[in-house]
Amino acid sequence: MAKEKRLILKHLDSKGYNPSITCYLKHNGYKTLKKAFSLLPLKTEDGKTLSAQEQLREEVKLSGIRGRGGAGFPTGVKWSFINHNTDKPVYLVCNCDESEPGTFKDRQIVHKDPHQLIEGMIIACYANDVHLAYIYMRGEFNLGAKIIEKALQEAREAGFLGKNILGSNFDLEIYLHRGAGAYICGEETGAICSLEGRRPYPRIKPPYFPAALGLYMCPTIVNNVETLCAVKHIIEIGATKYAKLGIPGDTGTRIVGISGLIQKPGYFEIENGKVTIGELIHDFAGGPLPGRKIKAIIPGGSSSKVFRADEKITLKTKNSDGTESIKTIDIMELPYDSNSIMAAGSMTGSGGLIIIDDSVSMVDVAANISEFYTHESCGQCTPCREGNLWMCKILRRILSGQGRRIDADELLRISHNIMGGKTVCAFGEGSTWPIESYIIKFRDEFLAMTGIAEDNRKEVWGESGINRFE
Amino acid sequence: MEFSVPNILKNKIDELILHYPEKRSVTLMALHAFQEYYGYISNEAIEWIAQKLSLMPITVLELVTFYPMFSQEPLGKFHFKICRTLSCALKGSKNIYTFLCNKLGLDPHLHGRQTTADGRFTVEYVECLASCNTAPVLFLNEDFYENVTEESVAELLSLCEQKEGENE
Amino acid sequence: MINKDQLQNKEEIPMIDIKIDGKAISIPKTRPHSVTGKQEPTTIIQACSIAGVDIPHFCYHPRLPVSGNCRMCLIEYGIPAIDRDRKPILNPDGTPVIRKMPRPAIACFFNDTATTEIYTNTEAVKQYRQAVLEFLLINHPLDCPICDQAGDCKLQEYVHQYGQETSRFVEDKVIKPKKRAISSKIILDNERCVLCTRCVRFTREIIGIPALGILNRGGLNQISNYPGSDFEHNYTLNAVDLCPVGALTSRDFRFRMRSWFLSETKSICPGCATGCNIIIHSRDKQIYRLKPRENDNVNSVWMCDYGRLNYKWVNAQNRLTHVFAENTDGTQVESDWLSTLKKIISVLEKTPPKTTAILVSSRLSTEEIYLISKLAKRLDAFTDSISHLGEGDSFLLNKDLTPNSKAIQIFKLASKTPGDRIAEISKNIDEGKIRNLLVFGEDPIKSGIAPGILGRLDLFVICDILVNPSSKEAQYLLPGASFAEKQGTFINAQGRVQRFGKAFSPIGDARPEYWILANILTKITQESWPLTPEGIFNKITATTPGFENMTWELLGTVGMDIVSTANTTE
DSSP states (O other), X not given: OOOOOOSTTTTTTXXXXXSSHXXXXXXXXTHXXXXXXXXXXEXXXXXXXXXXXXXXXXXXXXXXXXXXSSSOOBHHHHHHTOOOSSSSOEXXXXXXXXXXXXXXXXXXXXXXXXXXXXXXXXXXXXXXXXXXXXXXXXXXXXXXXXXXXXXXXXXXXXXXXXXXXXXXXXXXXXXXXXXXXXGGGGSHHXXXXXXXXXXXXXXXXXXXXXXXXXGGGSOEEEEEHHHHHHHHHHHHHOHHHHHHSEETXXXXXXXXXXXXXXXXXXXXXXXXXXXXXHIIIIIXXXXXXXXXXXXXXXXXXXXXXXXETTOEEEEEEEOTTSOEEEEEEEGXXXXXXXXXXXXXXXXXXXXXEEEEETTSOXXXXXXHHHHHHHHXXXXXXXXXXXXXXXXXHHHHHIIIIIXXXXXXXXXXXXXXXXXXXXXXSXXXXXXXXXXXXXXXXXXXXXXXXXXXXXXXXXXXXXXTOOSTTO | OXXXXXXXXXXXXXXXXXXXXXXXXXXXXXXXXXXXXXSSOOHHHHHHXXXXXXXXXXXXXXXHHHOXXXXXXXXXXXXXEEEXXXXXXXXXXXXXXXXXXXXXXXXXXXXXXXXXXXXXXXXEEEXXXXXXXXXXXXXXXXXXXXXXXXXXXXXXXXXXXXXXXHHO | OOOHHHHHHTSOOOEEEEEETTEEEEEESEEEOTTTXXXXXXXXXXXXXXXXXXXXXXXXXXXXXXXXXXXXXXXXXXXXXXXXXXXXXXXXXXXXXXXXXXXXXETTTOOOTTOOEEESSSHHHHHHHHHXXXXXXXXXXXXXXXXXXXXTOHHHHHHHHHOOSXXXXXXXXXXXXXXXXXXXXXXXXXXXXXXXXXXXXIIIIIISOOOEEEESOGGGOEEEEBTTBOOOSTTTHHHHHHOSSSSEEETTTTTTOOGGGOEEEEEEOOSSTTOOEEEEEEETTEEEEEEEOOBTTTTBTOOOHHHHHTTGGGGOTTBOOSEEEEOTTSOEEEEOHHHHHHHHHHHHHHOOTTOEEEEEOTTSOHHHHHHHHHHHHHHTOEEEEOOOBOOOOSSSOOSBOSSOHHHHHHTTSSOSSTXXXXXXXXXXXXXXXXXXXXXXXXXXXXXXXXXXXGGGOSEEEEEESBOOTTGGGOSEEEEOOOGGGSOEEEEOTTXXXXXXXXXXXXXXXXXXXXXXXXXXXXXXXXXXXOXXXXXXXXXXXXXXXXXXXXXXXXXXXTOEEOOOOTTTOO
């Protein structure tokens, strides 16, 4: 049976473990930071000298870790975009805006093991010459904010933050910045705008890549909470060992959250690609509710495209001798890692699975998700602002019993006018991929609901169609 | 009447100004401080913050109206925020919301923020609170409740009544 | 004066070869930035503009920082294909294979130097445009019949050009505030707004005072000022010009005329010495509005509200529309040009030197001021002008509230401090030394001539546009033409000579002052003087230092700088 591999979650649920620095230190806390500080310049074979910082950055690159926030961009590569030869300061922003429906992993770290995050941040800051960093935390984590504030204060008092940390000559301050209820602040440039005190309108990339023109137009690294914790573990166990966890192309462990209509919703830290969706659902989360059948699986937060539970996936795999073989598997046999899920047409995103069973209409799911994205669209660019609201109104109308058969196609048409690089940021895709996939994969449910409504109206109003919707 | 801001808030804002290279960045945290202290963000507060941070009031108002956690009107003494998004919806948050609205005489079909006529209770739907594994979840003021049921909400309501009684 | 930096900027900007819709074109690799003027990589929209290819857009404006929010300018583009070793893939003929990118780009911001082909008329691009227009229309009130922007509206224009025929929207529209006065001069209709943020960026980046912002979120976003603090300064109406739709309308212009009935005349604002380039919008001898006209040497694309709204006097009730002459009983009666000019000329022909004074307004055209200088020379007359000074500001509004003080100086009709000879003139009239007083466009009593002494003059002529308190004292009252009713040039404070055009013929029996002056001069100098501004101007260029390189034709629509010489400038 598949097992968890707890690195980040190792302690936080153990009995007696608490968010205080004393507890963290008792569990070997801040040892990795000391290790990072103790690194000496290293002469390489080709005669170059690698500074301690360069070695740390190289380790993260070698580890192959992909960002855990949703986009899955390799962290080491992200860091390598920073130009250290300018007069501009480099900033680091920890993205703790955890807002993707279905995701609740960062909450666990922030509330139960804040010092792990702080240690990871200090190491990341040290590695990237950052002297001022922010934790961008969603406003609704009010308790989390208090815990982090306290932990930062403890770290400051213990000499892990401030001037000349542990005699390393390295200065760093970390401050907490709270959002106030906006999903778009999870988009890295949205978070940056929010930090600057502007409306959190994502910026156009290019040219406003955070690594070049980020916070206050300075080079900026934006990393997710889980990613920064993983950095701590990469430095602790070494890149080679970390890279052996998971699979090539998606190394290490990640925290997967399972929620929705399932026996034991929860969060589990797994090695990427070593556990299948079926195992996550049945072994880890206890399977469907009594008497129910799983109908659909949202694999990586609400933005990801849905899978039917009875879906067959055709995968190309590379054999050891270089040849390719094609096999068709059941969705439940699909390994949970970025590459496999992407090959199956969706994404692992932020690692949140939402399970939907046969008691629920996919039209309801679509309406719920559409309400969310309509509420969260920042409204900066035309297609997202107008399109999401339009789709939401159509779905509301369908739910109110006023559907039309053409509405499913109409929703597809509108979503295609939003997605595909037509918006300023990826919200355009994230908000329409799910709706598009529900309609494509559960078209019958949409047609059934709208068809009944249409036929009923015809009975009342007659074919001539007095009703304004026809 | 001149809008006077207590020292505790002033000091907090002064402290926050030290956290950022640019004063404008303080706006959001300053708004949190005012929302927490006064329970809402008045025009006077907006203008005070703007002046303090050398901004135009519209720049502050732009943020107040963008973020749903800020309110421009006073809210009920007891403020329920119920998660509306998918995982909570699958676990029946709509029933909780309807139950609460019916109990308090509010319209369960409305989505926006509603306050009871006596101004004691405010109920609103909010989007995903990142605790999907313990759905359905809600906030009662600053306290977070997980796995809520109609029964536990009824208990919370009676607790509110009790608290109110104690205060009187 | 010609700016040396500008000349240097023209130096050697490398060109790159691209194809737009299959047509090869060379474009400069960099262009000056909209606000800073710094050289920046040429964007696709700039490249297309050079190639004469129209890219529809709402939020983009050449003079504002790019925002990229409307998504109307999405285009497709191609870059040279590379193989796995990052080497270019070549066609059999050795040219690189160009691969169309799967995702579109916004033309207003995109400047990837690798781009070699731009596609603006593909099926996909048509679809992008249709989609954006549909999105912008679903919540739009579709109230073109009563919208002041109709005819000038980019949304209307693009829907006509690129939109689809039918609407598929059956839901309820978003309700937003309408007819909200955000200032004493501007009305905001949020339902018509496409949220391009041009007005917001204008207040922030050009004026530097963020008076406007966006409230709410998502589909409920709306432009607003801060309630209770109106959007008031001297440049607000530029926001109305910038608004591509009917969201911001000028209270001055609202509901007064459909824009397509208006004829447009290139002109120069007579409101101050800056000489902002403008367009007069008029119909049936009536000015309805003034709008700024682009001229980077003067006003970019802006003008101040003071200048913009300073046109009502042209059609004012107290316009002087007929010639008046004093009757024997001292009353003024309507007269005709021929007999009146004859009488004036007969006096001036015979008057001895130093017996005439001429008071000249710096609102007259350069040509008129020049002719007055010739008349003054012939009569050996005393001359002076009057300063009209205001506050001014650091952007466009000059302290000097007249458009042509420079010409007064060039033709030496007043000292460096205009008005300092008035007392002397007044004294000489009083003592009977000055027998004739000719006034062009000023009020002599208000200017400082003692009121009681005007009756002692042999000849007292006032030529003006409006009736003023001194008018009733004049023996002859000649109706002049406003800037909108004649051609001419003004020379602005920087010494730039700029032409203004004639929007309509003078009201009533009014005549341009140059016509009056040329008629008088021809009689009393026995020389022939041109009766057109063009003829007079070309006479000026032949004799005036600094004007040598100019001709009426060469001035064109944007004017020319006087070449700096010790004689003409300080």
